[in-house]
Amino acid sequence: MKYILLLIVYFLSFQGFSQFNVRNYSKDYNLDGVLDTLYSHYDGGSSFGGTYVKITNGKTKEILEYDSFGPYAMITQVVSIQPNFILKKNKSFLNILKKNYLPIERKKPDSSLNWILNGLKNSKELTDNPYFNFIIYSKPEWINTKFKLAKPYYINNSKSELITLLGEHIYDDSYNEDYNTHLLSYNPSVLFSNSGPPKITDFETVISSDTLEILKSAHSIILKKKTLQMVIHHFR
Secondary structure, three states: OHHHHHHHHHHHHHHHOEEEEEEEEEEOOOOOOOOEEEEEEEEEOOOEEEEEEEEEOOOOOOEEEEEOOEEOOOOEEEEEEOHHHHOHHHHHHHHHHHHHHOOEEOOOOOHHHHHHHHHHHOEEEOOOOOOOOEEEOOOOOOEOOOOOOOOOEEEEEEHHHHHHHHOOOOOOOOOOOOOOEEEEEEOOHHHHOOOOOOOHHHOEEEEEOOOOEEEEOOOEEEEEEOOEEEEEEOOO
């Protein structure tokens, strides 16, 4: 009976999460004359997943790790970076991580992410309203440039900068409060498309007139007024 139980537990564990895209390389990444090793895999199931990376310095045997495991439906995610990754001596290893495993880096949030961040910090819970449970004071802004669908990106933050952006809403499993460097990643495809990379054709025109045009997608609304545009996200 003990062996049957072990087999059942193993089978369920295997069904829950599987490893994909396993990579194992040996290369002198920091050019010190000794081969280093890079191991990575994607670990995921039906609702959760993420990339795990381990880089081992061939000379010192120091191990650097990165793990972005979290829910697929996360629009934003905070991933804490191991302190030694940021050291000058490990810059070549950090560059490998950025080049091969991270989306593009941006210096600040775009208007779409700003709307979400403002909403997180400026919401009020309603206890006696039969139709709504929250009011979000997001203060959306009109932009006077052509709207572009943002691609996934991340912003490099210190702990204090991250708290300023998210307030009390830092709850990701990949967040470590003892670290001082954190990546706030943003995946807008969750908002603009039900599946796959977002396209402008994902938006349906709801209202079109000489003064105002309204388009909607799976979880977003675009308002156009002459040369001005505004992006608002809705969740249901």
